[in-house]
Amino acid sequence: MGFINLLTRNKKALFGLCIVGFFILTSIFAPFITEYNAAKRVTGSHVAPSQEHVLGSTRMGRDVFAQTLYGGRVSLAVGFGAGIIVVAMAVAIGITAGYFGGIIDEVLSSLMNIMLVIPQLPLLMVLAAFIGEVSPMVIAMIIGLTSWAWGARVVRSQTLAVREKEFVVAAQVLGEPSWRIILIEILPNLVSIIGASFIGSVIYAIMTQATLEFLGLGDPTSVTWGTQLFNMQKTSAIHIGAYWEVFSPIVVIACVGAGLALLNFAVDEIANPQLRSHVGLKRWKQITAQKEAEAAQEATAQQGAAS
């Protein structure tokens, strides 16, 4: 897998990967890290951080550390789940539009363009408000179903470019069925774009879920980073100065977002070598310097031989 190789060789990508991996692991192994139940009262209201409660407690007497760990399960699951839905729809719609062209393309493209200009957050709010106290799974679904348009547009334009390549035309002339050309010939050329779009969607989904729940559209009984923030706002933890309750979900969300953004930046650089600034440029300079040195050596050697 050259792609994974490239990812690990890029320092930014590796760093991002470590951050995201860390939070995925801590939320999966939450029961081994904390003994407290995240949804139950375990101590008094707004207890400051101590040895027993590393990150203190909320007004409801819940352990903030446990909530943040367990909250990661749902928040990350929603992020990645929605990311998968977004990418699946974007790829399906984008490739179909790009490959088949004609009236199919026209219909799908105008659908994409319309989805792009309708503001998503208010649309999600209206959807969530009418569905009512949406569970994390429903949030993942409505985010997935409303956010595919940008990815689809990128996939479509890349498909248009790949479709004209000789190897695709060759496959068509050989009489390969369309599904095979799409899956075997075209799809592998879209991997980096799909990767970038997936990571972008995961970031977007995590942030959007937190925002929707913060605004009170989510199911208040579920334990997620968003409902932590909702309860924090409702009990005015900021004004009381309960910094542990305010910053735990915030720091975690910001870290995961930063980790994913670094990963995305790296994928971007891999997909578009022109943007590579440091490593590539340095190597290029090294190579040219080496070549020049060799040429100079040869020249002196030739001069030596001539004289």
Added chain:
Amino acid sequence: MGFILRRLVFYFGAFLVAVVINFFLPRMMPGDPVDAMLAQGARFTAEQIANLRLTFGVDQPLYEQFFTYLGDVFTLQLGNSTFFSNMPVSEVLANAFGWTLFLTGTATILAFMFGATLGILAAWYRGGKFDSLASPLSLVLQATPQLVFGIVVLFSLGVTWDLIPISYAYDPELTPDYTSWEFIKNVLHHAVGPIFCIFIVQLGGFLVPMRNNMINLLNEDYITMGKAKGLSNIRVMLNYGARNAILPSVTALSMALGFVVGGALVVEVIFNYQGLGSVLYNAIINRDYQLIQGQLLIMTVFMLAFNFLADVLYVFLDPRLRKGGK
């Protein structure tokens, strides 16, 4: 001209889609829309329920309801808010709109100016210290949601250090008087926090594309030509590079302005600022459905208007497009 007309038709279509969503969503719920609202915990008086049934026209056939609704939308009759003591939705929204526009408009324009300038510098000194610090940093900032910034800024500057007010657009004791310096100063003081939060998140959104455009352009022959002619670096950077690279950013600015109305929602809620965001928050908490729907419409209209402006600007700014049009 044909291009602009086509875009207008498209935007009108997109607006209709938003209207259709607004129309069908409450009617797809089990029971009639009013039952659905009540089931969600909306608190209405008997009079309000009767009024709502009338507004939704639940006894008429669906297509008739649709045309009634369409007519209402175009005459700005978006129903009455149940939370804001029965005020018409359009009035509630209009009152809040100015504040939101003030916050986000200021923040976006500042972000554009700083972001574009820093992006030009990052591209010019590509691979240098500034670039390798600023570019990843702005990507990270961009990925950090306003939710995070808002809370951090409110907590640190507002609560801990007491530098900025933590609530409202101006002191509630003051009477709004837009000619008095005292009042304006108060408004500005209250706006610093929210504007800063919106600004910092958008900054990266302008810096990174500007940098990437500029880097692509710097490989063009005319840049090499400019340098070969012995023009000063500043001249090549600004007149040859930036002038061309800024085109997509100008349209991005206009689209970002379209987003602003939605973008400020969370910051306004955190700072308890009396714009559209706070209105929406109250609407959601109190299940004020018609107000929520009105928000979707007003934000869609705003978004479409600025997208259209971006299209027009592009034709105006890029001579290549203008020639092609003729």
